[in-house]
Amino acid sequence: MNVSSAQDIYKKKPYLISYGVNIIFEDRNQFENYVKNEPVLWNISPITFGLEKRIRNDFAIIGIAGTNVYQEKQKINGITLKNSKDVYFIEIGAKLNFIPLLKYKTNIDPYVTATTGYINRGVAGELNLNFGLGTNYWFNSKFGLNFNATYRINEAISVENKQGDLMQFSIMLVQIID
8 A cells, every 4th residue: 555645644643663773973083984985983783763753744752762882993082992882872852844845745754853862872971952854755654764864962961971962874664653
């Protein structure tokens, strides 16, 4: 059963669950090395889960949790890690879809997010304010693929723990639960 458009999916105000993987760019050296085709140690164990409750056709409340691991010898903020570091995060916030603004029928579902949360990068936790953008591509009325980017502005809970802001990219499978 094909969906006629992304606009039709949210009429019943469903729950959405998402699960997939993430890549974290802790500092711009990772991105610059990737662009220059130099060796980059990518994060491992990049699991992300999300839950969304549609409130209106264009607005939802979202919660996201995930994990990752920075590998040993990865360079972060100019420092080479001697041991691997576990990373985990949790956030809650709002999602605004652009579906009502689109004048044509499409399976593409662009959105922006604003969330707040907590991230622990192996030392101690940080509170954060996150801004993201992304899109869902709906294969049918139940399943889609999500691509998103989130910029995390972090504030250390203790002064010694300031680690800097980061960028995260995720790819997830999205499922609607009526």
